Amino acid sequence: MIVKVTEQTEQLVQPILTEMELQLVDVEFEKEGKSWFLRVFIDKPGGVDIEECGRVSEKLSERLDETDPVTVPYYLEVSSPGAERPLKNPEDFANHIGHNIFVKLYEPISGAKSFEGILTDFDQEIVGIEVKDKARTKKVQIPYNKIAKARLAVTFN
Numbered sequence: 001m002i003v004k005v006t007e008q009t010e011q012l013v014q015p016i017l018t019e020m021e022l023q024l025v026d027v028e029f030e031k032e033g034k035s036w037f038l039r040v041f042i043d044k045p046g047g048v049d050i051e052e053c054g055r056v057s058e059k060l061s062e063r064l065d066e067t068d069p070v071t072v073p074y075y076l077e078v079s080s081p082g083a084e085r086p087l088k089n090p091e092d093f094a095n096h097i098g099h100n101i102f103v104k105l106y107e108p109i110s111g112a113k114s115f116e117g118i119l120t121d122f123d124q125e126i127v128g129i130e131v132k133d134k135a136r137t138k139k140v141q142i143p144y145n146k147i148a149k150a151r152l153a154v155t156f157n
Contacts, residue, residue, distance in 0.1 A: 005029040005038065008069040009060075013040055016059045022048060025081045026088060029074075036074035038064075041081040053078045087150040093122040102153040103129065105146050115140055116153050 006027045017024050025041040042048055042056055057078040064070065087093055087101065102116045109115075117131035120139065127142045127150075 002029050005070055009038060009040065012063040012067065013060050016056055017042060026086055036072050037077060038070065038074050039077045041079060043081055043085065048080050083154045084151050090124055093127060096152065097122060100153045100155050102151055103142060103147055104149045106148045107146060109142060
């Protein structure tokens, strides 16, 4: 049910976002306590504001009511992904070169299953990250297909 709801929601929201020149970051459908939440994360260069989230929520709510893909009571939330937005596809990686990211892997590379550092390059198959290792900096090459999760990472200097 969860995959079906997220896929149908993606199909319903995409035309709305295209029309408003916004990007779909992620869709989640999850149960927290006794309540179900359908969360849609949107973005654009420079970020989205609360009014844009509200307009998307209104339009998406109408489309969800028409098609009724969710069979249980739920809360719809439309928001920005925040400062530590997930990197979900190759386009996200290509657009965030030069940013600090956190990557979790399916299997270890050089004994580690997670890395945080500056995304230096991406060529659809390999993700290059410059990481600090004690007092020195080293470059790690990670096969894209070994990445379980990735997100932007906020740093405090």
